Amino acid sequence: MRRTVLPVIAASLLVPLLAACGAEDGDGGPQAGRKTGTTEITVLAAASLTDVFEAAGAAYEKEHPGTEVAFSFNGSQELASQVRQGVPADALVTADTKTMDGLRENTGDPVVIARNRLTVATSKGNPERIGGLEDLSRDGLKVVLAAPEVPVGRYSQKILDGAGVKVKPVSQEPNVRAVLSKVELGEADAGLVYVTDAAAAGGKVTTVAVPDAQNAVASYPAAVLDGSEHSEEASDFVRWLASPKAQKLLRDAGFQAP
Template sequence: MRPATSRRSAAALAVAALVLPLAAACSNGGSGDKAGSASASGAASSSSGKAPAADLTVLAAASLTDVFKTAGDTYMKEHPGTRVKFSFAGSQALVAQVKQGAPADVLVTANTKTMGDAGSDVGAPTIIAKNRLVIVTQKGNPHHVKTLKDLADPKLSVVLAAPAVPAGNYAAQVLKKQHVTVHPKSEEADVRSVLTKVETSADAGIVYKTDAATAPDKVDSIAIPDAQNAVASYPAATLKDSKQSAAAQAFVKWLTTPEAQSILRKAGFQQP
């Protein structure tokens, strides 16, 4: 077994590799002078006590990729001097990073069970949004998929998220409830990978409603009736080892504000 320090170093490198491109994306379009101005403004803000200036790393479920980029930009505009960097992956992978000592400040998963797996490494979670599942097919729905039962057709190439992934677990629940047996062509590490497979090669898959909404020109979406569906809850929590706990708590609290909730609603997420 590797020493704990080695595991933490490996985890730190993994998170850094994921968040650096997003951090660069957040700073695109701004000159070095603007960055310096923002830092000065942040220092003034921090000294005035309005908001703690910080560089926050947020580990977030893959299904939050698009909406959190928008939310992060909004938050940074409202809190000069604070930078929010995101690392998106399957919730189970994020919790594994936390367990390995990944240097981060906030964790947001796509179900309460996975957040619970983080145990004492996180603070008390707050539900910030909910979601539902839909069936997605290749554009034009060439195989005329209409219901969950249609996914049992052995001629169909169906892709699902792996059972350990919240989206995969939810999909397994709804399929079992309808007594539908599906033999997936592949089981993906996160829900966005399911969407990509349907966009490029698979006939159908099950993703969140919000994921399907990001690719209306590439996939068709078939609603799953509420009585057959599952409701996904998204809890957010600060990491106990965060070096910027006050700033992390402020970000989690902001996610429940009307402004942040409006951003989530526009992306198709439901109220907590």
């Protein structure tokens, strides 16, 4: 059974209370449902990895019956903040090398496990007939982007600047999934998201490709956190992400080779 942890800051505050309840309730405690003798590692991962890492976690646990993997997904900038605050976790995977490089004092040596590109996501059927980046500057068009401190937000601004396109977004979101959600819900006509997130949305959005010459390449580095209490198991998981099994899952989800 896959499990995604709650935002780890809030979750960490609940540990003492849950532990006390577990001591009193016996079989109903927090360990209920966890296999005896297993080690749980917590992986902080970029929001754009949500779907593929759920599948990867299940595959990893099947191959490593002594380890369970719990994920906390968020924008890379928020994950970095959690690491600096000392939130308990074992490994980190960001959607850019800049964020990871800023955490060198908190991590082991990172390894890039995948790459990604951006696409324009529009409302289903593309009712505004958006044909490319240049159309995002049209008057009256509601465009949503990720905030500039978010990796996908920086990539978005980079390709818009490169194309000479000026966009005044109706909102700037904290992660790529929030951008995608605005488009899915009809709160925006278009947004710039990763190719993999648009694919995960299925038929809820329509995509308009960004030519390679205008696009940006997002790199996903993974590293073990120095504060990990399960560094051996975390190292095994990070190494596994480069294995043929994990790489196939990433390719199938639309990610590119590292």
